[in-house]
Amino acid sequence: QQKVQQSPESLSVPEGGMASLNCTSSDRNFQYFWWYRQHSGEGPKALMSIFSDGDKKEGRFTAHLNKASLHVSLHIRDSQPSDSALYFCAARKATNSAGNKLTFGIGTRVLVRP
Amino acid sequence: GGIITQTPKFLIGQEGQKLTLKCQQNFNHDTMYWYRQDSGKGLRLIYYSITENDLQKGDLSEGYDASREKKSSFSLTVTSAQKNEMAVFLCASSRAGQDTQYFGPGTRLLVL
Secondary structure, X not given: OOOEEEEOOEEEEEOOOOEEEEEEEOOOOEXXXXXXXXXXXXXXXXXXXXXXXXXXXXXXXXXXXXXXXXXXEEEEOOOOHHHOXXXXXXXXXXXXXXXXXXXXXXXEEEEEEO | OOOEEEEOOEEEEOOOOOEEEEEEEOOOOOEEEEEEEEOOOEEEEEEEEOOOOOOEXXXXXXXXXXXXXXXXXXXXXXXXXXXXXXXXXXXXXXXXXOOOOEEOXXXXXXXX
């Protein structure tokens, strides 16, 4: 079973619209979460991290974390064609004695329609 | 700022062949990683290295070897390429104790 599950698999939004992505962990040891974005032909790039309950806003992007339900979401306001990409949720355990091992979901593909 | 360079960009191999992928970073990061990306399966960790000469197995290490020759470079070897295998191999790095990982552009592997 995938320890970090993302939904939906794909999402199409009109330019200027709101895109909402979801991520749920099945392992209660995962306490720290990231959102990464990958454009076609490139490596993933970190968008934002969230470690505390509640909302975190960075520009047009807002992440929300609920640690009790192990659910994290990403909302993209005023979506632009350049936001069309594959979005990954990644999680790390609270105690990580060696390295910074992240577990990734399978991704949500976002398409912003002009 | 810094950059991660992966070579080659594309790699075409034959079944059973031993193939080596290389990664260089100039962030001066301590920790480096190798991931495999398959369509519909996300990113899976193959090997990581906390410091020079250190190696730690990830979830997908079988069929691979790795080598951390120096702080700035991390190599991955596919010990015996599987026929019809197609995947993207991503190298990443991060500071010790710092969680954000920075990725290279990837090496695209095709085995005929």
